Structure formats: C-alpha cells, structure tokens
Amino acid sequence: xxxxxxxxxxxxxxxxxxxxxxxxxxxxxxxxxxxxxxxxxxxxxxxxxxxxxxxxxxxxxxxxxxxxxxxxxxxxxxxxxxxxxxxxxxxxxxxxxxxxxxxxxxxxxxxxxxxxxxxxxxxxxxxxxxxxxxxxxxxxxxxxxxxxxxxxxxxxxxxxxxxxxxxxxxxxxxxxxxxxxxxxxxxxxxxxxxxxxxxxxxxxxxxxxxxxxxxxxxxxxxxxxxxxxxxxxxxxxxxxxxxxxxxxxxxxxxxxxxxxxxxxxxxxxx
Amino acid sequence: xxxxxxxxxxxxxxxxxxxxxxxxxxxxxxxxxxxxxxxxxxxxxxxxxxxxxxxxxxxxxxxxxxxxxxxxxxxxxxxxxxxxxxxxxxxxxxxxxxxxxxxxxxxxxxxxxxxxxxxxxxxxxxxxxxxxxxxxxxxxxxxxxxxxxxxxxxxxxxxxxxxxxxxxxxxxxxxxxxxxxxxxxxxxxxxxxxxxxxxxxxxxxxxxxxxxxxxxxxxxxxxxxxxxxxxxxxxxxxxxxxxxxxxxxxxxxxxxx
Amino acid sequence: xxxxxxxxxxxxxxxxxxxxxxxxxxxxxxxxxxxxxxxxxxxxxxxxxxxxxxxxxxxxxxxxxxxxxxxxxxxxxxxxxxxxxxxxxxxxxxxxxxxxxxxxxxxxxxxxxxxxxxxxxxxxxxxxxxxxxxxxxxxxxxxxxxxxxxxxxxxxxxxxxxxxxxxxxxxxxxxxxxxxxxxxxxxxxxxxxxxxxxxxxxxxxxxxxxxxxxxxxxxxxxxxxxxxxxxxxxxxxxxxxxxxxxxxxxxxxxxxxxxxxxxxxxx
Numbered sequence: 001x002x003x004x005x006x007x008x009x010x011x012x013x014x015x016x017x018x019x020x021x022x023x024x025x026x027x028x029x030x031x032x033x034x035x036x037x038x039x040x041x042x043x044x045x046x047x048x049x050x051x052x053x054x055x056x057x058x059x060x061x062x063x064x065x066x067x068x069x070x071x072x073x074x075x076x077x078x079x080x081x082x083x084x085x086x087x088x089x090x091x092x093x094x095x096x097x098x099x100x101x102x103x104x105x106x107x108x109x110x111x112x113x114x115x116x117x118x119x120x121x122x123x124x125x126x127x128x129x130x131x132x133x134x135x136x137x138x139x140x141x142x143x144x145x146x147x148x149x150x151x152x153x154x155x156x157x158x159x160x161x162x163x164x165x166x167x168x169x170x171x172x173x174x175x176x177x178x179x180x181x182x183x184x185x186x187x188x189x190x191x192x193x194x195x196x197x198x199x200x201x202x203x204x205x206x207x208x209x210x211x212x213x214x215x216x217x218x219x220x221x222x223x224x225x226x227x228x229x230x231x232x233x234x235x236x237x238x239x240x241x242x243x244x245x246x247x248x249x250x251x252x253x254x255x256x257x258x259x260x261x262x263x264x265x266x267x268x269x270x
Numbered sequence: 271x272x273x274x275x276x277x278x279x280x281x282x283x284x285x286x287x288x289x290x291x292x293x294x295x296x297x298x299x300x301x302x303x304x305x306x307x308x309x310x311x312x313x314x315x316x317x318x319x320x321x322x323x324x325x326x327x328x329x330x331x332x333x334x335x336x337x338x339x340x341x342x343x344x345x346x347x348x349x350x351x352x353x354x355x356x357x358x359x360x361x362x363x364x365x366x367x368x369x370x371x372x373x374x375x376x377x378x379x380x381x382x383x384x385x386x387x388x389x390x391x392x393x394x395x396x397x398x399x400x401x402x403x404x405x406x407x408x409x410x411x412x413x414x415x416x417x418x419x420x421x422x423x424x425x426x427x428x429x430x431x432x433x434x435x436x437x438x439x440x441x442x443x444x445x446x447x448x449x450x451x452x453x454x455x456x457x458x459x460x461x462x463x464x465x466x467x468x469x470x471x472x473x474x475x476x477x478x479x480x481x482x483x484x485x486x487x488x489x490x491x492x493x494x495x496x497x498x499x500x501x502x503x504x505x506x507x508x509x510x511x512x513x514x515x516x517x518x519x520x521x522x523x524x525x526x527x
Numbered sequence: 528x529x530x531x532x533x534x535x536x537x538x539x540x541x542x543x544x545x546x547x548x549x550x551x552x553x554x555x556x557x558x559x560x561x562x563x564x565x566x567x568x569x570x571x572x573x574x575x576x577x578x579x580x581x582x583x584x585x586x587x588x589x590x591x592x593x594x595x596x597x598x599x600x601x602x603x604x605x606x607x608x609x610x611x612x613x614x615x616x617x618x619x620x621x622x623x624x625x626x627x628x629x630x631x632x633x634x635x636x637x638x639x640x641x642x643x644x645x646x647x648x649x650x651x652x653x654x655x656x657x658x659x660x661x662x663x664x665x666x667x668x669x670x671x672x673x674x675x676x677x678x679x680x681x682x683x684x685x686x687x688x689x690x691x692x693x694x695x696x697x698x699x700x701x702x703x704x705x706x707x708x709x710x711x712x713x714x715x716x717x718x719x720x721x722x723x724x725x726x727x728x729x730x731x732x733x734x735x736x737x738x739x740x741x742x743x744x745x746x747x748x749x750x751x752x753x754x755x756x757x758x759x760x761x762x763x764x765x766x767x768x769x770x771x772x773x774x775x776x777x778x779x780x781x782x783x784x785x786x787x788x789x790x791x792x793x794x
Contacts, residue, residue, distance in 0.1 A: 173616070174646060180646070481783070523716050
C-alpha cells in the first residue's frame with residue numbers, strides 16, 4: 001500500500017518538474033517561439049479577443065499578450081534563477097571562509113550579520129532599491145544581496161556543523177586543506193540541504209520581483225515581467241480583467257509548482 | 271536450581287530466512303547465562319523475542335517462551351506490558367538512546383515505578399535514591415535532577431540498572447551492556463551484576479561478543495551462530511572442553527598473557 | 528634519534544557549567560612530558576576522561592595546547608610555518624576509532640586511500656593507482672573493494688581502509704586512537720598482528736591510545752598511564768604497576784578463564 005503512495009508522489013513530482021522544465025524551455029526559446037514582437041505597439045489592434053493570430057489577445061497598447069508572457073518567463077523565472085544561483089555561490093564563498101577560519105573573522109561576521117538580519121528582507125530590499133533607483137538590474141542586485149545575507153549565515157552554520165566530523169579531521173591529517181577540503185568533503189555532503197533551500201526559495205523570489213514591479217519599484221515598462229504586466233493591467237480591471245489574470249495566474253502556477261517540487265526534495269532529504 | 275524462564279524449540283522467520291532456529295535455553299534463579307556470538311548471530315533477536323518486541327515482519331513458526339507457567343507468545347498485550355520492565359528487564363548496549371532526553375532522571379524513575387506500582391512522590395524519590403546507591407552512583411540526590419546528556423556512558427548504564435533494581439526485576443536481559451564502556455567501567459558494571467544476582471536472586475541473561483565477560487561472570491554459556499545455539503555448557507566445561515569447531519576458534523582468539 | 532618529544536603539555540578548555548563528567552573542573556591535560564624513539568611503540572592508557580584522546584590530537588598537530596611544546600623530529604609543531612607543517616604531515620599520520628564518521632560517505636575506498644597521495648603532487652595517475660593497490664594488499668583487503676563505499680564494508684574492513692590511508696605517505700609515526708576498541712575479539716587480534724607486521728616491515732613508530740590495558744600491553748614497548756589529565760606512571764613492557772590508577776586499569780582486565788575470576792559474591 002505504501003509503495004503505491006510512493007509511486008503517486010513520484011508521479012506528482014515528475015509532473016511538476018516536467019511542466020517547469022517545459023516552461024523554462026519556452027522562456028529560453030521565447031524569441032524564436034513568439035508569434036509577434038512583444039514590444040510592438042499598435043493602438044489600432046488594442047484589446048483584441050484571443051484568436052489563432054493572437055492566442056491571448058492583445059493588451060491596451062495592441063501588443064500580443066502571449067508573446068509578452070513568453071518573454072516574461074525570462075524576466076520572472078529566469079531572473080529568480082539567476083538571483084538564487086549568484087546568491088548561493090557568493091554565500092558559499094563567504095560562509096565557508098568564515099566557518100573554516102573562525103576566530104576574529106567569525107566573530108565579526110556574526111556581529112555584522114546579526115544587525116543585517118534584524119531587518120526584514122523586504123525592508124532591506126526596499127531600502128536598496130530606493131537608493132539605487134528602480135530598474136531590472138537593481139532588482140537583481142537588491143535581491144541577490146538580501147538572499148546572500150540569509151544564505152551565508154546558513155552556509156556558515158552547515159559548515160561549522162561538519163567541522164568536528166572525524167572524516168574532516170582525517171582529511172586534514174592526510175594533508176588536505178583549504179579549497180580542496182571544501183570541494184572534496186564539505187560540499188558533496190552538504191549539497192542536498194543546499195539544493196533544497198535554493199529551490200524552495202525560487203518561488204518566493206519570483207513573488208518579490210513581481211511585487212516590486214507591481215508597485216513600480218522594480219522592472220520598468222515596457223519590459224514584460226509578469227508583475228509589471230499585472231501592474232499595467234490594473235487600470236483596466238473592470239473592462240479587461242484578463243490583462244491581469246494571465247500574468248497573475250502564471251505567477252501562481254509557477255510558484256505552486258516550485259513549492260511542490262521543493263517540498264518533495266525536502267521529503268527526500270528526510 | 272529453580273527455572274525462571276525457558277525458551278523451547280523457538281524458530282523465528284523473517285520472510286524466507288530463519289533468524290532463530292530451534293532455540294532451547296533456560297534461565298535459572300540467581301545464575302548468569304552468557305550468550306556469546308558475533309553480530310548477526312541472532313543474539314539480539316533472541317532478546318527481543320523474550321521481551322516480545324520482535325519486529326512486525328518476524329513470524330514465530332514454532333516454539334514457546336515459558337515464564338511463570340505461561341507461554342509469553344499467548345499472553346495478552348496488557349499482561350505482557352506488566353511483565354515487561356517489572357519482571358523482565360532489558361538493559362541495552364547504548365544507554366544514551368534508552369533515555370528520553372527531555373526528562374530528568376527522577377522523572378524516568380517516576381514513569382517506571384508508576385507503571386507497575388502505586389507509589390507516592392516521596393516514595394519514588396526514596397526508592398530511586400536507594401537504587402542509585404546500590405549501583406554505586408555518587409550523589410544520588412543531586413543526580414535525580416540531572417538530564418541524561420549530563421551523565422557519562424558509564425553512569426547512564428548504571429542508572430539503567432538502577433531503574434531495573436527499583437522495580438525489582440526478576441530477569442535481567444543485558445544486551446552487550448558494557449561494549450560501549452571503558453575497561454574500568456566495564457568491570458564495575460559486571461561486578462554490579464554479580465551483586466544483583468547474589469542479593470536479589472534475579473536471573474541474568476548476558477549477551478556479549480567478549481569471552482572475557484563470559485569468563486568473568488557467566489555460570490552457563492550458550493554459543494550462537496547464524497541463529498542457532500551450537501554449544502551449551504556450564505562455563506568451566508565451555509572453556510576447558512569446547513565441542514564445536516566454531517567455539518574452539520573463538521577460544522583461540524583470546525589475547526593471552 | 529628521538530622522533531617525538533612532548534614537553535609539559537597543558538590543555539584548558541573554557542569552563543562549561545553542569546558537566547558532571549570527570550575531569551572538567553580541572554585542566555584536561557597538565558604537565559604531560561614524554562618522548563618516543565624511531566620504530567618504538569608507546570602505549571597511552573587511561574579511563575575515558577583521562578585526556579588521552581586530547582593528547583593524541585595535540586601530538587598530531589591538529590589541536591593547539593594551552594601551554595607546552597610538541598617536537599616532532601626536532602621541529603616544534605605549533606611554531607612552524609604552514610609550509611613546514613605540510614612537510615611534517617607526510618611523516619605523522621593517524622588511525623581513529625572505526626566509525627561511520629571517520630570516512631566521507633560520498634567517497635569510495637579508492638578515493639579515501641588515494642587522498643593523501645593527491646595532496647602531495649609528485650605522483651602521477653598511474654603511480655597513484657599502483658600505490659593504492661599496493662596499500663590494499665598490505666592491509667589484506669581484496670582489490671575489488673576499491674570501488675565500494677565504506678557503508679558497504681564490515682567494521683574490520685573499514686578499519687583496514689583507515690590503516691591503508693595512514694600508510695599511504697610512508698609515515699614515520701602513526702597515532703592510533705582507540706583503533707581497535709569497536710572491533711570484536713577475533714578481529715582485534717588480527718588487526719594487532721597486522722599492525723605489528725607493518726611496524727617491522729616499514730619501520731614505523733606507533734602511539735597506541737586505548738582504555739584497554741591488555742591490548743596495549745600486547746602491542747607496546749612502553750606504556751604511559753593517564754589519570755585526570757596527568758601522566759601518573761611510565762612503565763616498560765614487563766614491569767609491574769605501582770600507581771593506583773594503573774592498578775585499577777590492570778585489575779579491570781577481564782580473566783581468560785573462569786578460575787581466574789575474582790572471588791566476589793556468594794553463588
């Protein structure tokens with residue numbers, strides 16, 4: 001009986017992974033797959049109903065909504081992926097260094113990070129965006145920063161947890177040190193929890209990017225980031241709610257799929 | 271010699287494999303039965319069989335375990351619960367896993383005693399302190415308030431034995447009780463078992479892989495190999511006149527001076 | 528030539544409240560001094576909490592003592608450059624107590640034994656493969672074991688891998704910390720004989736740390752006894768024990784026959 005349940009869970013995970021991969025590929029090949037230029041404005045074609053030519057219709061500026069959604073994958077999902085990858089790589093660099101060196105460096109790290117972590121991440125991001133000004137590039141920087149702060153502390157903890165393990169001592173006695181130690185021993189054994197954390201947060205980051213765009217602090221028009229599309233669509237919520245619905249539902253779908261994937265990683269871990 | 275527990279022709283299977291085959295052995299009042307074998311010989315499974323804590327997948331295809339004229343396999347779950355801990359007490363190899371980390375020593379005693387007797391809080395304290403004195407634990411009054419992680423392995427092992435003493439167990443089943451301890455602690459625990467055996471006349475079933483433990487404490491010896499008892503003798507005969515080739519090989523492995 | 532000199536080692540950890548374990552209120556190690564010659568086997572015995580494992584780590588150069596010096600081949604381990612330390616590493620290796628944690632679970636036996644060789648650049652890939660195979664032969668392991676993960680090995684096999692790893696760089700001194708304590712008796716004897724053969728063949732010196740006086744006496748030329756962090760007695764192989772701590776350890780040796788058991792309680 002429990003075997004059947006396992007199979008069903010596997011199928012579910014396979015399902016969400018496949019859909020996400022398909023979405024990812026669509027985003028990757030968006031320029032080739034787009035039926036129309038997502039930035040091409042043609043007021044004469046505004047608010048067209050869905051048709052073969054325009055699968056999701058057009059928006060208030062006559063742009064093909066479907067093409068904008070496709071390109072938007074790069075900005076919403078793609079940006080989140082980039083942010084996570086850069087943040088975790090930087091976090092490993094700093095976290096590992098601090099965990100292995102300990103002493104004064106660790107002491108300083110903890111004190112400074114305590115202050116930084118006292119701010120809710122969104123507040124930190126807001127502050128940075130306010131300083132730097134709203135743009136796609138700055139959203140990436142701000143979110144990489146906030147994710148990095150959180151992850152480096154986590155990585156430090158994970159590494160310190162491994163420090164006293166016998167095989168780490170044995171490796172040191174065999175002459176392994178520094179980077180070799182990290183790559184050969186620490187990382188392979190810490191990969192499962194690290195990957196789980198990274199995947200779990202992608203959904204959160206997508207929502208943050210969308211959120212910033214929605215209030216105008218993030219991506220600027222005419223970039224078809226999904227949150228931005230929701231923002232642009234909000235003026236027409238009465239007459240053409242679909243302009244908000246398409247990108248809104250897309251965000252929900254992708255975040256749900258990612259969360260489902262990540263929670264199944266977590267179960268695997270356990 | 272008075273019989274306390276008898277295992278008759280016990281065969282236990284998991285799937286297609288026999289983990290115990292035709293086991294026959296008897297525990298007597300005031301005597302120590304040493305069971306020696308390598309890991310995988312089935313000695314731990316035998317302990318679980320006596321305590322009726324075999325894994326769910328195990329099937330008893332044959333045999334009985336007789337205690338107080340009853341076959342333990344036919345005894346009701348509630349009666350077995352009453353037996354377990356109160357009459358049949360199991361001392362495990364790794365003391366730290368046998369304790370609940372968030373309960374103090376005193377609360378462990380309280381839980382055990384209340385499960386089998388009607389006692390007041392004051393009585394529990396007194397019984398616990400008495401038992402801990404008997405096992406040579408220093409400062410029992412203070413120890414009552416400690417948590418398991420604050421005690422060393424040797425001390426925890428002694429607390430486990432004190433818990434069994436407190437409820438007046440009549441059979442101690444000790445599964446590798448000293449393997450995780452250093453030599454001095456080991457000697458002390460074995461001496462303690464000897465004293466318990468002599469003062470309370472409890473029967474002791476001592477499972478070990480160490481011949482030294484057998485030489486030090488056992489009255490009778492059973493050798494287990496791949497789920498079977500291949501030799502069963504009193505301790506002197508065991509050392510002086512081993513019959514089975516495996517036993518002979520075992521005896522040759524002693525480091526002697 | 529004096530291979531190792533340990534002078535007046537003191538080790539003090541920060542105070543921790545609520546510890547009931549022995550030896551936590553006083554320094555973990557105090558005034559420990561002894562030396563070791565090439566090719567010698569020195570046993571360090573004591574109960575758990577006597578500080579012997581800490582002493583082992585200090586001798587290996589992986590834990591700095593609060594006071595005192597460790598001179599290996601004349602060089603002070605804690606006062607040299609890290610470059611020098613790396614050179615010393617080749618000659619000073621360790622075998623820890625066999626446990627799941629003494630190996631990286633992601634590595635195969637081959638990786639584990641190869642690692643010391645990888646850290647010292649002068650071996651080519653074929654040289655390394657050859658050396659690993661040689662080492663596995665030395666410790667009586669079949670070559671087919673090389674591709675397995677350590678979780679698939681028995682306790683005895685794991686310990687042999689530990690030994691093979693320690694031998695890889697042809698060291699002068701191996702510190703064995705409770706190396707046989709978790710093995711059953713037949714295996715213990717095998718491993719001790721293996722270690723003795725290797726000692727002769729490769730002119731190794733050993734520091735054998737254990738709580739088991741009997742095994743230590745069998746292995747060692749000389750024994751030092753530790754109690755509460757202090758070195759209380761140093762004895763040659765067949766000399767008698769005088770200090771109460773040594774006697775306690777001696778009396779804790781289990782008999783090899785029931786007639787030798789201490790007469791205790793009424794039967």
